[in-house]
Amino acid sequence: MSDANSSAEESAFEFESEGEAEEDEAGLAPxxxxxxxxxxxxxxxxxxxxxxxxxxxxxxDPVPYSALTETFxxxxxxxxxLEILQHLTLLLQQVSERSPDNLxxxxxxxxxxxxxxxxxxxxxxxxxxxxxxxxxxxxREMSRIRKELEQKGDLGLVAVASRQEQPTMFKAAKLxxxxxxKSLKEIAQLTGNKSQDRKIGIIMKLLAACQGEETKYLIRxxxxxxxxxxxxxxxxxxLAQAIIYSKQVNKKLSEAALAAKLDEGTATVxxxxxxxxxxxxIVPALLEYGVEGLRDHCKLTPGVPLKPMLAKPTKAIxxxxxRFEGKAFTCEYKYDGERAQxxxxxxxxxxxxxxxxxxxxxxxxDLIESVPKIRKADKDVKSFCLDCEAVAWKMPEFDxxxxxxxxxxxxxxxxxxxxxxxxxxxxxxxxxxxxxxFDILYLNGEPLLHLDLATRRKLLHENFQPVExxxxxxxxxxxxxxxxIQTFLDASVKDSCEGLMVxxxxxxxxxxxxxxxxxxxxxxxxxxxxxxxxxxxxxxVGAFYGKGKRTNVYGAFLLAxxxxxxxxxxxxxxxxxxxxxxxxxxxxxLLKPLELSNKKGYYDMGDAKPDxxxxxxxxxxxLTADLSLSPVYTAGKGAVDQRGISLRFPRFIRLxxxxxxxxxxxxxxxxxxxxxxxxxxxxxxxxxxxxxGFW
Ligand code: AMP
Numbered sequence: 001m002s003d004a005n006s007s008a009e010e011s012a013f014e015f016e017s018e019g020e021a022e023e024d025e026a027g028l029a030p031x032x033x034x035x036x037x038x039x040x041x042x043x044x045x046x047x048x049x050x051x052x053x054x055x056x057x058x059x060x061d062p063v064p065y066s067a068l069t070e071t072f073x074x075x076x077x078x079x080x081x082l083e084i085l086q087h088l089t090l091l092l093q094q095v096s097e098r099s100p101d102n103l104x105x106x107x108x109x110x111x112x113x114x115x116x117x118x119x120x121x122x123x124x125x126x127x128x129x130x131x132x133x134x135x136x137x138x139x140r141e142m143s144r145i146r147k148e149l150e151q152k153g154d155l156g157l158v159a160v161a162s163r164q165e166q167p168t169m170f171k172a173a174k175l176x177x178x179x180x181x182k183s184l185k186e187i188a189q190l191t192g193n194k195s196q197d198r199k200i201g202i203i204m205k206l207l208a209a210c211q212g213e214e215t216k217y218l219i220r221x222x223x224x225x226x227x228x229x230x231x232x233x234x235x236x237x238x239l240a241q242a243i244i245y246s247k248q249v250n251k252k253l254s255e256a257a258l259a260a261k262l263d264e265g266t267a268t269v270x271x272x273x274x275x276x277x278x279x280x281x282i283v284p285a286l287l288e289y290g291v292e293g294l295r296d297h298c299k300l301t302p303g304v305p306l307k308p309m310l311a312k313p314t315k316a317i318x319x320x321x322x323r324f325e326g327k328a329f330t331c332e333y334k335y336d337g338e339r340a341q342x343x344x345x346x347x348x349x350x351x352x353x354x355x356x357x358x359x360x361x362x363x364x365x366d367l368i369e370s371v372p373k374i375r376k377a378d379k380d381v382k383s384f385c386l387d388c389e390a391v392a393w394k395m396p397e398f399d400x401x402x403x404x405x406x407x408x409x410x411x412x413x414x415x416x417x418x419x420x421x422x423x424x425x426x427x428x429x430x431x432x433x434x435x436x437x438f439d440i441l442y443l444n445g446e447p448l449l450h451l452d453l454a455t456r457r458k459l460l461h462e463n464f465q466p467v468e469x470x471x472x473x474x475x476x477x478x479x480x481x482x483x484x485i486q487t488f489l490d491a492s493v494k495d496s497c498e499g500l501m502v503x504x505x506x507x508x509x510x511x512x513x514x515x516x517x518x519x520x521x522x523x524x525x526x527x528x529x530x531x532x533x534x535x536x537x538x539x540x541v542g543a544f545y546g547k548g549k550r551t552n553v554y555g556a557f558l559l560a561x562x563x564x565x566x567x568x569x570x571x572x573x574x575x576x577x578x579x580x581x582x583x584x585x586x587x588x589x590l591l592k593p594l595e596l597s598n599k600k601g602y603y604d605m606g607d608a609k610p611d612x613x614x615x616x617x618x619x620x621x622x623l624t625a626d627l628s629l630s631p632v633y634t635a636g637k638g639a640v641d642q643r644g645i646s647l648r649f650p651r652f653i654r655l656x657x658x659x660x661x662x663x664x665x666x667x668x669x670x671x672x673x674x675x676x677x678x679x680x681x682x683x684x685x686x687x688x689x690x691x692x693g694f695w
Contacts, residue, residue: 036085037241037262041255043086044245059098065175067091068106069217076228085234085241092242096287097249104283105181107239111232112224112567114185116278117357118305121188124224125203126615127596129196130155133203134219138162146597154601155223156216159207163215172209180206184221225602231565239283240269240291247290265291274514275300275447277307277357300447302343302383305353307515309387309439311501311523313534315676317485320502320522328505330453331488332476334523335436336413336498337391338658340364342371342435346383346445352390356663363419364390365426367435370470374435379463380444386460387439387512392416393432395469408469410434410496417657437464438474438501441512453503453510478505489524499525517669534673536561536647536665537656540618541569541603542610543591544576546584553588558610559620559650560603561635561664569600569616570644570667571608572635578622578652590618606634606644619656619664625649627674636671645674 057064071091075084088110095103108114115121131149135142140162148158183206187199203222210218220226244265248258268291273282276298285297300306314320339355350368352360361368367390375381392415396408411431419431440460441448448456457476466472475492479485489500504510504520513520525534538559546555556576560569579587594614599605603613630646637644 034263036082036237037266038255038259039082040086040089040241040245041259041262043090045253045255045258057098061099062176062178063095063099063102063106065177065180065214065218066211067094068109068177069212069214072217072226072228072230073213075230079229081234084230085238088230088235088238089241089245092238093245096242096246100287102177103287104279105177107235107279107283109177109181109184109221110226110230110235112221112226114181114188116280116304118351118353118359120359121185122224123184123188123222125187125199125222127155127223127598127600129199130203130219130222133200133207134159134162136200137204137207150598152601153599154216154220154227156219156601159215159219160213163207163210174211175206175209175214179209180218180221187222225567227567227602229566236270236273237266239286240266243269243286244291268294272298274516275306275449276304277515278304300385300442300449302345302385302442303349303351305341305343305351305357306385306441307357308339308341308355309513309515309521310517311521312517312519313673314502314522314524317482317489317524320485320524321482323519323522324502324504327507327509328454328478329502330457330476330478330505331485331500331502332438332474333436333492333495333497334499334501334525335389335391335410335474336496337389337416337433337436338413340367340388340390340435341441342367342384342386342388342437344371344381344384348372354658356660358660363421363424364433365424366429367433367470369426370435370467373467374437374464374471376463376465381463382444383442384440384444384463385442386437386464387441388435388437389474390416390433390435392419393434393469395432412496414654417655421657432469434469435471436474437471438476439512440464449512449514451511452506452508453512454505456512485524489526493526499523534665535621535623535653536572536670536673537619537621537659537663538572539569539616539661539664540587540591540614540620541571541605541616542608542613544574545611549581550584553584554591554612555584557587557620558605558608559622559647560605560616561667561670562616562662563604563667564662566604568602568604570634570637571603571605572633572645572670573624573647573650574608574610575620575622575647575650575652577650583652587618594618604634606637607632616661619659619661621653621656622647622650623653624651627670627677629674636667636674639667639671640674645670 057067068091071087074087078084092103092106095106112123114123131142131145134140135145145158145162148161149155152158183202187202190198206218207215217226241262244262248261253261269286272294276282281304282294282298285294289297340360341353343351343353350361350371352364352367354360392411392413394407394409394411396404397406399405415431416433419433437460440456443459443463448459461473477484477488479488485500492500500523502522502524509520538561540557541560542558543554544556544558545551546553556574558571559573559575560571563570591614594617596613596615599613624647626648627645628648629640629643631643633644633646635644635646
């Protein structure tokens, strides 16, 4: 729409300060979004929308990388969600008008990814490789770089300082967003024995072309953590608002009308994104059809995993009844396995996705063989998505006369964890797995998310059938009293399940809400009945050397939770209880290769000082007696006061190798657990927000 090169010295957009004190730093709740819509409408209408970045560029040209890093800098300089959102919205709006074909790549660079999760291509270059590249491209000694990393705690800053010392012989061409994105993708795709050197080569080329702060963000992107406090949910909202404004630009709407459009449109994009979390599909559709046309072109599609609906923990059956009494609800076994979203496409293709949208088809070739058989023969089932749990299964055993002598039952999660994750061949499988379906999300071309659970369940049973030792429906009972729930809970535990899932059955509250931890699904685990309610999944970020009998292994570990908003790991406790000698040896062998020379810059550890730090890879599930405020740890810091939240008497339960480093229990969940505990000890239970999922 415009020539961007005219006077761009001052930023055309300054932020008004009114209302800032109320901003929520933990995330962007819908109320904040409404506010953001209002502010952005005012900004759009008050000032000329061009020249928002100093690094201007002409329509049709590739976006300069500096335009993006300049926005990153502004975002990093504030903790206010509204400001963050405004900076990003303005950049995305400019890009969508001038260089729309760059928009998708910008979005990916903002969330530090290269493609949808299920394609499995990841950034996250190891620290030593990056240090090598910095050393080689700046002529500095590795030892100096390592020392500086110790002081600065951020390899991005170390790289900037190294570059500043280096005399510039010639000026390389300016970096553009497409060049950076292409190079990052190339690096992530490189494998094989020469790949390290080739990666270093590409990184050195990029570094040579970087100017100023570009170096910092490039290195952080390569590390896989941008650390500017930009949550993915804010990127989705900014994208929605940028597109809406671009499409309204000539319509001369009033401020109020534009704010309403931004608000409504944002809700649409959020809803569509929950069903179809693929920027590859959503960004081009937004550019072509705008928000109004989005629903017609983007909906749940087999082959693209949606973010699963999650449940809130409850501590007692009484709590379940507080929520559900007088309403129709159902209790289901809470199987102790791994979430499996089964997608069957019209062309017969099949995929199984994990809870974090990872394609698990290679892990479960046996399930891939089973799935076509689960369709009822007399129904014309052409395509579907089922929400299931894959559980380890003890095959029935028979004596010579054909009488069953054992087996035919569920096995605990530990058995499933023994199964290989890659290169699994059906003939080599030792741990059998059975699939239990508890929901249906899509059938024969139609998404079913908007239907109530009773209807979805009916469709599930009408169109599918159990297959012996391979597939069944989740066991369920529509209980109404405490006694009935207790009896069913006991039965579930006896059958090696974790407890029950209690779900709303009818009405609007029983639709499927992707990515949300909803009060319409409650989990009632056997472990909850004492203690804080839920176990926590936490990442091992450090360890303390053992003493006495434990001298040759780590004797205790430092655990942390991942905060997606700030892209940091926050320390939560030291754990040394619940381990057998055998386990301690196993964890030593597992963790020793992950030892780091320095603490990572994105480890926000407070005063916790372990003997060694690790790459974030290993997740422990732990139980705790209760949660307390601590001046040492940083989890959920700021939510209650300046102290963080810590676990008292944490106890190890098991290794969670089905979870990735960013799938820990979140600081929001930990804060909520703490608040619930306080509420219970004050003799009341907490009401509060319905959801605390992705949004
Ligand atoms: P949690 O991991 O403790 O938050 O519990 C939620 C998980 O329980 C889901 O992600 C599923 O993998 C699992 N699960 C087992 N049985 C069911 C069920 N009947 N309904 C929903 N989720 C279930």
